[in-house]
Amino acid sequence: MQNSEALALTAVLLAAAGELTQRINDGVVARGFEGRPAYGFAFTRLSAGGATVTELAAHLGVTKQAASQLVDELVRKGYVERQAHPGDARARLVVLTERGWACTRAAEEAAADAVRPWVELLGESEVRALRDQLARIAPYGPIRPAW
Amino acid sequence: MQNSEALALTAVLLAAAGELTQRINDGVVARGFEGRPAYGFAFTRLSAGGATVTELAAHLGVTKQAASQLVDELVRKGYVERQAHPGDARARLVVLTERGWACTRAAEEAAADAVRPWVELLGESEVRALRDQLARIAPYGPIRPAW
DNA sequence: GCAGATGGTCAAGCAGGTTGACTATATGCT
């Protein structure tokens, strides 16, 4: 594989990811929620039974201070609440509120809408293959692109 | 395709793009250049015969003011220079210097290194297919992810 | 029960972007 092809791969990955992210966010806003893209990625982590600020920070690829600020924001907007952590008095469990669940569902719908044109263009099996290949490559890296 | 799968696709796209971007930047730095990820994407645009600030802004998905600042930075570090634009006295053509070309080649090498593990895991034809599919999906969007 | 690690927050600072205003040149219309 030529060097310039590798750069092109990166560019197209970024473009695709950016486009999807933007469309999902637009879709969420259109459904009556206010938010920025980071919300959706926080929600996917929180929907698995809640998480601590530190876990969330690792998932998003930011410092725990930044994650804490994000949680403040989400609390203020009524999407999550902080609960006592069972079994660790230092930690606090961040969990979705009812409105948080509603927003999560909205994000999933918006994501499905955003991907639909891809499915129509490439076919469902191809898109799924794409996802699986990418999952093999970047299994559990942080969500946040480095710039 | 289920809704949650669409969100997962976005997450893995972002993770993959972020990982690649980071590794490329690290590779460029390791080769003795100082830079941030945006440089590489600016270079790919400039290597096609130079570009104006406005064209660069569109390519990167930022305002022309932001692009102008980036160019200032690149000039200060000796990677590019501003020339008179032939045929439009308002515009100025931003072109790579010799050092800018060297840095571009370093970025391409670093990109090839970063992609190599993927090629080993999936095979060259698969990676190329991945790139081609993504190119069909997000043909000429701006490079910058929305957050 | 003490030393060091870990979860969380507060405060300050910063990088990289945005919006708004402005100048110089180009383009199109009459």
Add this chain to the structure above:
DNA sequence: AGCATATAGTCAACCTGCTTGACCATCTGC
């Protein structure tokens, strides 16, 4: 030709989201 409008670029002010550094409370291992 001449005027109105659009476009390229820059300057200045500001803002958002993140980082670094310091700190307290609690947990864990010896």
